[in-house]
Amino acid sequence: MTARRPLIAGNWKMHKTCTEAEDTARELIEKVSDVSDVDIMIAPPATALAPVFRIIRDTPVELGGQNLFWEKQGAYTGEVSGPMLVSAGCRYVIIGHSERRQYFGETDENVNKKIKAAKDAGLIPVICVGESESERDAENTFSVLDKQMENGLKDLSADLFDGSVIAYEPVWAIGTGRTATPQQAQEVHSWLRNFLKKRFGQSSADRTRIVYGGSVKPENISELMALGDIDGALVGGASLKPDTFGNIIKYKR
Ligand code: 13P
Numbered sequence: 001m002t003a004r005r006p007l008i009a010g011n012w013k014m015h016k017t018c019t020e021a022e023d024t025a026r027e028l029i030e031k032v033s034d035v036s037d038v039d040i041m042i043a044p045p046a047t048a049l050a051p052v053f054r055i056i057r058d059t060p061v062e063l064g065g066q067n068l069f070w071e072k073q074g075a076y077t078g079e080v081s082g083p084m085l086v087s088a089g090c091r092y093v094i095i096g097h098s099e100r101r102q103y104f105g106e107t108d109e110n111v112n113k114k115i116k117a118a119k120d121a122g123l124i125p126v127i128c129v130g131e132s133e134s135e136r137d138a139e140n141t142f143s144v145l146d147k148q149m150e151n152g153l154k155d156l157s158a159d160l161f162d163g164s165v166i167a168y169e170p171v172w173a174i175g176t177g178r179t180a181t182p183q184q185a186q187e188v189h190s191w192l193r194n195f196l197k198k199r200f201g202q203s204s205a206d207r208t209r210i211v212y213g214g215s216v217k218p219e220n221i222s223e224l225m226a227l228g229d230i231d232g233a234l235v236g237g238a239s240l241k242p243d244t245f246g247n248i249i250k251y252k253r
Contacts, residue, residue, distance in 0.1 A: 004209050006225065007165060007232035008249045009041040009126065010239025011066060011094060011213075021048035024242050025055045031246030035060065038232070040249055041092050041126075042239065046080055053089025064092030064126065067100060070113035072121075082121025092124045094234075096152060098171045108151030115152065119160055126165045126234065127152060128213070129192075133172035142191060149195050158200040166192055166210045167234045173214025175237060182223050185212050189229035218247035225251055 016024060021044045032040060043064035044052050053063050065088075069079035085093055095118060096111035111127065118125040129148040131141045153161065168188050173180050180188075189210045197205035212224055213234030224230050239245040 004207065004231045006038040007041065007209050007211055008038050009064065009092070009094075009167075009211065009232070009234045010043065010245050011097070011234055011236050012042065012044045012240060013066070013099070013236060014045055015240055016044060016048060018048050018051045021045070021052050022055055024240070025052045025061070027242035028246060029056060029059045029061055031242055032061065032249050033059070035249055037253075038249060043092070043094055046088075049085070049088040049090060057089065062091045063089045064094060065090045065123075066094050066097070068093050068095070068114055068118060068121075068123075070110075070117040072117075082117045082123055085123060086121050090123060092126055092165075093118050094126045094128065094167070096128045096148075098128060098130055098169055098174060102171075108148055108154075111148075111152040112154050112156075115156065115164065116160070119164075124163055124165060126167050126211070128167045128169050128234070130169040130171050130174075130214075136170065136172060141188065145188065145192065146195070149192070149199075153199065158204045161200055162204060162207070164208065165232075166196075166208060167213050168192060168210060169213035169234060175215070177215050179215040179217075179220050179224075180212070182227055185224060186227040186229055189227070193229050216248060218244060218251070221248045221251040222253075225253075 040061045041064045043066045065085040068082050072081050095114045100106040115125045131144040135144045192210050193205050209231040211232035211234050212230050216233045216235045217238045
């Protein structure tokens with residue numbers, strides 16, 4: 001198995017004005033200045049990307065967008081493209097978050113186009129998948145994930161997919177305080193890696209980082225990270241406070 005460098009990412013969702021985002025970024029870089037063994041990413045709202053980048057450039061903290069549109073430019077009011085995210089300093093972009101699927105009608109087909117657009121722009125896609133509570137209760141978790149992965153990654157070659165990150169975020173664990181148990185998370189992560197192996201081959205599956213999201217906090221990060229197929233975390237609420245997020249990044253190895 002190839003060693004995968006962990007990724008700890010903070011999704012700030014629709015939180016923080018520019019000034020608040022800058023202050024948070026400043027405190028975070030101070031808190032994690034001595035961390036060198038994990039990749040760190042923060043995804044502020046679009047308005048704060050460029051201001052935050054001015055603070056984190058030349059530090060180990062990297063920038064991500066929370067979404068992108070698949071066209072490069074044009075008459076698409078309100079949308080932001082891959083090249084625009086790159087110009088604001090982004091290295092990553094979150095794609096297909098369950099909140100985008102739930103509130104903005106994003107489909108697997110949209111996700112597929114967005115992954116291709118992100119790769120085309122040179123961004124690292126963080127592709128979110130996950131089942132709802134009713135889907136889990138009905139024992140449909142793996143059929144739901146299979147559909148999201150199959151359609152989301154449609155027509156992607158192993159070369160094009162390479163470097164992408166998969167984020168498993170069970171919808172019932174997002175913002176609820178209910179984390180998946182380490183066993184539940186590991187079971188899904190190992191299933192996802194096996195999916196990638198069948199789809200793209202063993203070495204691609206071994207290289208791909210599969211991160212977990214859903215009520216990650218300083219108290220549960222270490223036990224999640226200790227599992228073989230969990231390569232990091234996508235953190236929502238607990239990433240808004242630099243001290244708390246810093247403690248997640250500095251989880252006990
Ligand atoms: P919480 O950490 O607030 O549960 O959010 C998870 C998430 O949706 C990250 O993208």
